[in-house]
Amino acid sequence: MAKYLLLKHYRGAPAPVNNVPMDRWTRDEFSAHMQYMRDFADRLEATGEFAGELALAPEGTWVRYDGEGRPPVTDGPFAETKDLIAGWMVIDVDGYDRAVELAGELSAAPGAGGKPIHEWLELRPLLTEPPTLGE
Amino acid sequence: MTTPRDETLLRSLTPGVLGILVRRGAEFAAAEDAVQDALVEALRVWPADPPRDPKGWLVTVAWRKFLDATRAEAARRRREEAVADEPVPDHVAVDDTLHLYFLCAHPSLTPSSAVALTLRAVGGLTTRQIAQAYLVPEATMAQRISRAKRTVSRVRFDQPGDVATVLRVLYLVFNEGYSGDVDLAAEAIRLTRQLAAVIDHPEVAGLLALMLLHHARRASRTAPDGSLVPLAEQDRGRWDTRLIAEGVEILQAALARDQLGEFQAQAAIAALHADAPTAAETDWVQIVEWYDELVRLTGSPVVRLNRAVAVGEADGARAGLAELAQLDPGLPRYPAVAAYLHERDGDLSRAAVLYAEAARQAPTLAERDHLVRQAARLNARG
Numbered sequence: 001m002a003k004y005l006l007l008k009h010y011r012g013a014p015a016p017v018n019n020v021p022m023d024r025w026t027r028d029e030f031s032a033h034m035q036y037m038r039d040f041a042d043r044l045e046a047t048g049e050f051a052g053e054l055a056l057a058p059e060g061t062w063v064r065y066d067g068e069g070r071p072p073v074t075d076g077p078f079a080e081t082k083d084l085i086a087g088w089m090v091i092d093v094d095g096y097d098r099a100v101e102l103a104g105e106l107s108a109a110p111g112a113g114g115k116p117i118h119e120w121l122e123l124r125p126l127l128t129e130p131p132t133l134g135e
Numbered sequence: 136m137t138t139p140r141d142e143t144l145l146r147s148l149t150p151g152v153l154g155i156l157v158r159r160g161a162e163f164a165a166a167e168d169a170v171q172d173a174l175v176e177a178l179r180v181w182p183a184d185p186p187r188d189p190k191g192w193l194v195t196v197a198w199r200k201f202l203d204a205t206r207a208e209a210a211r212r213r214r215e216e217a218v219a220d221e222p223v224p225d226h227v228a229v230d231d232t233l234h235l236y237f238l239c240a241h242p243s244l245t246p247s248s249a250v251a252l253t254l255r256a257v258g259g260l261t262t263r264q265i266a267q268a269y270l271v272p273e274a275t276m277a278q279r280i281s282r283a284k285r286t287v288s289r290v291r292f293d294q295p296g297d298v299a300t301v302l303r304v305l306y307l308v309f310n311e312g313y314s315g316d317v318d319l320a321a322e323a324i325r326l327t328r329q330l331a332a333v334i335d336h337p338e339v340a341g342l343l344a345l346m347l348l349h350h351a352r353r354a355s356r357t358a359p360d361g362s363l364v365p366l367a368e369q370d371r372g373r374w375d376t377r378l379i380a381e382g383v384e385i386l387q388a389a390l391a392r393d394q395l396g397e398f399q400a401q402a403a404i405a406a407l408h409a410d411a412p413t414a415a416e417t418d419w420v421q422i423v424e425w426y427d428e429l430v431r432l433t434g435s436p437v438v439r440l441n442r443a444v445a446v447g448e449a450d451g452a453r454a455g456l457a458e459l460a461q462l463d464p465g466l467p468r469y470p471a472v473a474a475y476l477h478e479r480d481g482d483l484s485r486a487a488v489l490y491a492e493a494a495r496q497a498p499t500l501a502e503r504d505h506l507v508r509q510a511a512r513l514n515a516r517g
Contacts, residue, residue, distance in 0.1 A: 001246065003270075047278070047282070048248065048251070048275055048276065048278050048279025049275070051270070051271045051272070092247070092270075094245050094246055094247055127497070127503060129311075129499060
């Protein structure tokens with residue numbers, strides 16, 4: 001029972017094997033990709049391993065405190081930001097090996113030509129509450 | 136409205152009632168549904184009309200619910216008419232409760248499924264409460280539980296159960312601590328108490344003692360801001376002496392039976408900590424001896440790591456570091472232990488680097504914050 005975050009990146013990750021940008025896929029290829037991820041989430045809910053997911057827009061705004069009584073400073077969007085997060089899914093699994101196995105499955109989502117894109121996914125353990133026993 | 140007393144009583148009666156339905160031939164999932172229906176009805180009916188024999192009432196109503204449900208399936212009609220004629224027992228045998236614990240912790244289940252099923256079927260918690268406690272969506276938890284029910288429905292009920300597996304599940308529940316509206320540590324203690332009442336086993340007593348001794352220190356383990364307070368710095372005045380006394384008494388009775396196991400040895404270590412009036416007066420020599428027993432019983436590298444800490448306290452930081460040198464530096468929490476021992480040995484710069492490394496690897500938020508503070512404390516000195 002450990003939670004892991006699976007992070008999909010728009011950019012910044014190493015290039016996938018089947019490296020064709022989404023906007024060059026056919027409509028059917030795109031639909032198949034989205035369906036694969038929906039099915040993946042449904043399957044994990046059925047196995048009791050799904051904890052949550054969200055997709056994020058590619059563009060964001062940088063915001064910063066600019067002193068008392070002044071509106072926050074905004075900047076961007078920065079089109080070339082190195083590490084744009086496309087979306088995330090949180091899984092609740094029995095251990096690291098299972099988390100890697102599931103990330104591998106999600107990375108096999110089909111892309112151009114209906115072939116797996118071999119997308120790089122970032123796998124990060126979530127920090128948890130301290131155990132009650134053991135010091 | 137039902138009283139909290141009613142709800143506690145209902146939850147304590149759940150496993151026995153469910154056990155009896157399963158033993159009488161009800162398929163596990165159907166029996167569980169029937170018991171849940173009976174609990175709902177009890178909550179509705181009892182406040183105005185409390186039963187003389189709550190257990191018998193629940194068995195009767197749950198059995199009727201089960202028959203109602205199975206009657207709806209035409210193919211089963213013949214079989215169920217046959218069982219309907221059997222008299223409904225008015226008491227619940229001890230064995231039925233025990234079997235239910237074994238079933239819910241069956242080795243064919245993954246640990247997380249076994250935990251969920253135990254909380255639901257033995258603990259009588261709702262799926263929503265369990266989902267909240269484990270911070271997953273209710274739909275996910277519902278699926279986890281129904282898969283677990285399907286898995287154990289194929290298990291033959293006449294096989295002897297495995298106490299060690301049950302204890303492992305209860306240990307996992309206790310360790311989940313607190314989130315949502317159910318206190319899982321208190322729930323684990325309740326279930327372990329119940330188990331100890333139906334089975335005479337020194338390790339069940341050992342686990343119960345261990346839980347009580349740790350629970351007794353719970354209020355002192357965190358500061359008001361939520362940060363972790365290490366054992367040595369805890370306010371011993373806030374320890375629950377009643378729970379400590381109960382834990383020690385249960386442990387002593389278990390140890391007297393001379394069948395040492397992992398949980399009794401862990402409880403003995405916890406008892407030695409609880410027994411020390413101040414951190415400085417802790418009997419580290421005896422704690423090291425108990426760690427020797429634990430190493431012998433488990434061979435666990437994590438136990439060896441904890442033993443190195445105890446050796447460091449008993450025989451000095453150098454001796455602790457010598458023990459540590461024999462262990463795999465890749466072990467979880469190795470850098471944290473190394474940092475602590477190096478600090479005690481006077482090598483503050485090395486300790487600061489190791490605390491920072493330990494913080495990067497920390498699995499929990501509270502631990503990470505604690506280790507970052509340790510590193511910051513050493514780095515900020517003059």
